[in-house]
Amino acid sequence: MTARMLPGNKIDEFAVRLMRSAEVVAPRRVGEEDVFYGAIASPDEIAWDYGTAVEPLKRFLLPQREPILRFSTNGRIRVGAEYDEQQRVFLGVRCCDVTGVAVLDAMYGGDTVDPYYMSRRERSTFIALTCQQPEPHCFCVCGDAGPFLEGGYDQQWTALPEGMLVEIGSAAGEALVRDNEDLFAEAEVDQVAARYRLAREAEQKFGEFKSYIAGAMRKLSMNEVAPAVWEQAADRCMECGGCTYLCPTCSCFTVTDRMAGQDGVRERHWDACLYSCYAREASGHNPRPEREDRLRARFFHKISHQWAVRNGRQACVGCGRCVLGCMGWAHTPAVSEGIRRGVMT
Amino acid sequence: MPEIATVCPYCGCGCGLYLHVRDGRLIGVSPSRSHPVSQGRLCVKGWHAHEVVDNPNRLTHPLVRREGNLVVASWEEAAEVVANGLSKVLESEGPQAIGVLGSARCTNEDNYVLVRFARGTLRTPNIDCSARVQCVPGPAPTSGGPSLGAGAEEIADLDSADLILLVGSDPTEEHPAVAARVYRARQRGARVVAAAARAHPLARLADVHLPVRPGSEVRWLGSLLHLLLAEQGFAADADMPGLSELRASVAGLRPEDTEAATNVPAEALREVARLYLSSKQVVILYSTGLALSTVAGPALQALGSLAALSSRGGGPEVSVLGLLSRNNLQGCRDMGVAPDSLPGYVPLNDDAAVARFEQAWKCEVAREKGLRAWEMLGRVRAMYVVGDDVTRSLPDADAARRALEALDFLVVQDIFMSPAASMADVVLPAAAFAEREGTWTNLERRVQGIRKAVAPPGEAREDWRIVADVSRAMGKPLPYESAKQIFEEIADLASIYAGIAYPPAAVNGGIRWPTPEGRKAGETVAGSGEAEVTALSAEALKGPGARAETNEEYPLLLAADPTLRPWDGEVTVCHTLTSAGEFAVVARDYPDGMLCLNPEDAKRFGVRGGRPARVVSPKGESQMQVRVTEEAPEGIALVPYNQAMHSGLMEISTDPETGRPVLAPTPILVGPVQ
Structure with a gap:
């Protein structure tokens, strides 16, 4: 491990220097108690003591809605693509969220490269902040995505009493240290040891939503899931x-054209495999007509072995947002437990 | 990318959400974890609330009908045309010939200004909101209760309930944020009882599902009351007024004897009685499934008696929560968008209170009782309709369409060209929820501020501003400059809103009325707060009667289910991208009607799923596409309410108490198309 120390009184200065050349996206409090990742205008806005952000980083790499090209039918057709070329540093973001980007990379930067995604991705630097106090809905420890990472970041910071222990995980992360060498100190052996002790302690703090995904993955991948489980999940x-x-890590989108006179814009929008209209074909035929069919497809993508091989890892990172966001009771821990037991409670 | 905290514009739950804006456009929505209703969740409509605003189909300019076509006009021209059109009717027929409809979608401020416009400027008492058709009148179940909306019940009651009774409510379709709480209550061990003909998801998961035959709602409730009083030894206070009458009215309603009429198995009902008596805190949820039934008033009375017996007889603590369908249906009523009161439920015969309004408004107000929304149609010559597609919002939709066609003058204000708007003489483009400030009041009376995130398209503007412009063109300017100013006047005059400072921030869930300051007024409005026990009417116990009996000729019962796909085809979702994909299904895949049949019935009548079937009732004949589903009970065919009202198959009966039109269950014959 290559590690340095960023003393507590140098953190803000480092953030300010980052802001000179990039948009710095960091956790900050919005409204009453909600934490969102967002562009900051000052380091004072950063909520270093947060638990999890309401949303992951996806919105910054794959907006809920974005124009992807403009066209005009005035005389002859002209087409122009639009790319987001903003440099961004994601500062103090959670390990589960940084890991999630790796799964998006497999989708958008794999066999078929998506230029809109990659334009943003190539201009992004990730500085993860390790998690010393998981929230009740968290289960990243079951998703190999936290609370501390062993790689997959540009830098990983761990808050110690005297400042941030900075682990360097890439050339980009290394460059940020090199360019700001005056701010950094050497890391002591004790400080590195503290990081491993804190990681072990954090791993003991997970709550009721720990999800034993391996068992569910085996049954799902071997086609051993009791069909009733999907029907029960559909009712939830x-x-x-x-x-x-x-x-x-969910990456589905749909595309629509909007016309205003002779000018049009092609927009990409988030879509969800759970929607009945998602896989519906123009003929009216729907290969996944029932909700249980769609849930099966979703969980196959999230935690099957087949998809883990394609993505390089299981798609579920255990951030627990589905636990909080599920209107019913069909989130990943609930369904993976149902898969293992053969029945949903 | 700033996050703007506001409120979801769809159902009555009033979820908190954040809007994302970039370059002056809405680019997405996030849920709020700290909001007391949404708690980090949103339904499919909420997740796509931005699509309803930033939408190529929005109305952007005033439109005036010239030589049969709607053409673009300036605001000044449009206001002039409206003023002239209304004045002409006023002169020739008088103010009674004009009807005004407010909107359960619009803000409190819009509705308040509209009431002033109707009763003050036009001097017509005919002001109402068509969605009020689903607000059950009559005595309120508990402590003043839902009919006036001043009970203490709230959604959070579900978090501590050990028994949840869903009566004619499928919150998974109608009130997802409420359903989320029911799922969570169930996970921690609360019992769930669902009373509905349709086996909806929560009914399938319920401890007991009572597959109540439509029209027999009072009868099964009577049977439950009989069980609790006579057999289960409910420790009712013998001196309770009304108790002996109630006892007499339900005497002899043994569950075994009502089984045939209600489809409710006696043993299931006995189980519900046992669960009820062994519970400490019961939450009863009802929505349109009960409120639009043929026996809505008496059924709500029966629920009220159940709650009252409990509170005075040592039974469980009971909350009865009426789930209103629209984001601001509660506020719309609070603002006096009703023919029989002024804002704040001020009675028209309260001289002192009316005088306060007249003084503030600097004009006389129409003090007579006006026509209800469903009574206006066919009786007025001109209508001013705000944010309401009348062709869809009343049970007798075809009559509504004919009545609109027959009007001398029709003005519609909306954000989209709704079917009603397309029939108008003048169409006025309104600002959508993310383009303006104001307040909405959710079904538990949370007054929440909505915020402006983007500018309205074209020349669209706030509804209250449009109304004020028209009033000015009629020579009676309304002196409003901001939503804040209007709200402060409301809080001053409609004392139920007293003590609420503007803006009540949505991010905290707003402020529930009545505040301590407004409580006194709130109690006056809600009555004594004493729960009442009343006898069940023999008429209601009988149900819809012989016309709804099946027979050899018509062996199936057709029922309109208001909880079945209630958002399908609704104007605010059908123009969106994703929500339309989810909620235009019925119109897209079942354009002639979606006839939900149990697999046994489909087999019995030789019809197949996805294929058209011939449906014959004593009233008419039609073709509908069959959907074979276990959700439909055997012997009963279910059709979404919004399609049933156009089907020409169903009897439209009149509620004896309120005169409102009701779609009565009708016997039918189903067969394959020849």
């Missing part, structure tokens, strides 16, 4: 789409 799902929208 209201098809709100919240689990997919809040999921750091």
Whole structure:
């Protein structure tokens, strides 16, 4: 591990320097108690003591709605694509959310590269903040995505009494230290040891939603799930789409054209595999007509072995947002427990 | 990307959400975890609330009908045309010939200004809101209760309930935020009883599902009361006024004897009685499934008696929560969008209170009792309709359409070209919820501020501003400059809102009325707060009677189910992208009607799913597409309410108490199309 120390009194200065060359996106309090990741205008806005943000980082890489090209039918057709070329540093974001980006990368940067996504992704730097106090809905420990990471970040920070222990995970992370060498100190052996002790302690603090995904993955991948489980899950799902929208790794979208006179804009919008209209074909035929069919497809993508191989890891990172966002009771811990037991409670 | 905290514009739950804005456009929605109703969740409509605002189909300019076509006009021209049109009717026929409809979608401020416009400027008492058709009148169940909306009940009661009774309510369709609480209550061990003909998801998960035959709602409730009083030894206070009459009215309603009429198995009902008596805190939820039934008033009375018996007889603590369908139906009523009161439920015969309004409004107000929404149609010559598609919001929709066609003058204010708007002489474009300030009041009376996130498209503007413009064109300017100013006048005059400072921030869930300051007024409004026990009417116990009996010729019962896909085709979702995908299903896949049949019935009558079937009733004949589903009980065909009212198959009966039109269950014959 390559680690340095960023003393407590240098953190704000580091953030200010980051802001000179990039949009810095960090956790900040909005409204009463809600925490959202958002662009900051000052380091004072950063909520370092937060638990989890209401939403993952997805909105910054894959907006809920974005124009992807404009066209005009005036005389002859002209088409112009639009890319977001903003440099962004994601500062103090949770490990589960940084891991989620790796799954999006597999989708949008894999066999078929999505230029809209990659334009943002290539200009993004991730500084993760380890999690010392998981919230009741969290289960990243079951998703191999926290509370501390062993890789997959540009930098990973751990809050120690004297400042941030900064682990460097990439050349980009290394460059941020090199360019601001005056702010950083060497990390002591004790400080590195403290980081591992804190990680072990955090792992003991998870609550009731721990999800033993491995067992569910085996049954799902071997086609051993009792069919009744999907019907039972369907009665507990209201098809709100919240689990997919809040999921750091759900990546489905739809595309629509909007015309204003002779000018049009093609927009990409989030879509959800749970919606009845998602897979419906123009003929009216729907390959997944029932809600249980759609739930099966979703969980196959999230936690089957087959998809884990494609993505390089299981898609569920255990951020627990589906637990909070589910209108019914068909979130990942509930359904994976149902899969393992053969019945949903 | 700033997050703007506001309120969801769809159902009566009033979920808190954040709007995301970039470059002056809405680009998304996030839920609020700290909001007391939504708690981090949103339904599919809420997740796509931005689509209803930033939408290519929005109305952007005033439209005036010239030579049969609606053409773009300036605001000045449009206001002039409206003023002239209304003045002409006023001169020739008098103010009684004008009807005004407010909107359960619009803000309190819009509705308040509209009431002033109707009763002050036009001097017509005919002001109402068509969605009030689903507000059950009559005595309120508990402590003043839902009919006036001043009870203590709230959604959070579900968090401590050990028994939840869903009476004619499918919150998974109608009130998702409430359903989310029911699911969570169930997970922690609360018992759930669902009384509805349709086996909806929560009915399937319930401890007991009572598959109540439509029209027999009072009868099964009577049977339950009989069980509790006579057999289960409910420790009722013998001196309670009305108790002996109630006892007499339900005497002999043994569950075994009502089984055939109600479809409720006696043993299931006995189980419900046992669960009820062994519970400490009961929450009863009802919505349109009860409120639009043929026996809505008496059924709500029966629920009231149940609650009253409990509170005075040592039974469980009972909350009865009426779930209103629209975001601001509660506020719309609070603002006096009703033919029989002024804002704040001020009675028209209260001289001192009316004088306060006249002084504030600097004009005389129409003090007579006006026509109800459903009575206006066919009786007035001109209508001013705000945010309401009357062709969809009343049970007798076809009559509504004919009545609109026959009007001398029709003005519609809306955000989309609704079917009603397309019939208008003048169409006025309104600002959507994210384009303006104001307040909404949710079904538990949370007054919540909505916030402006983006500018309205084209020349669209706030509803209250449009109304004020028209009033000015009629020579009677209304002196309003901001929602804040209007709200402060409301809080001053409608004392139920006293003590609420503007804006009541949505992020905290707003402020529930009555505040301590407004409580005194609230209690006056709600009556004594004493729960009442009343006898069940023999008429209601009988149900819809012989016309709704099946027979050899018509062996199936057709029932309109208001809880079945209630948002399908609603004007605010059918123009959106994703929500329309989810909620235009019935119109898209079942354009002639979705006839939900139990698999046994489909087999029995030789019809197949997805195929049209011939449906014959004593009233008419039609074709509908069959959907075969276990949700439909055997012997009863269910059709979404909004389609049933256009089907031409159902009897439209009149509620004896209120005169409102009701779709009565009708016997039918179903067969394959030849």
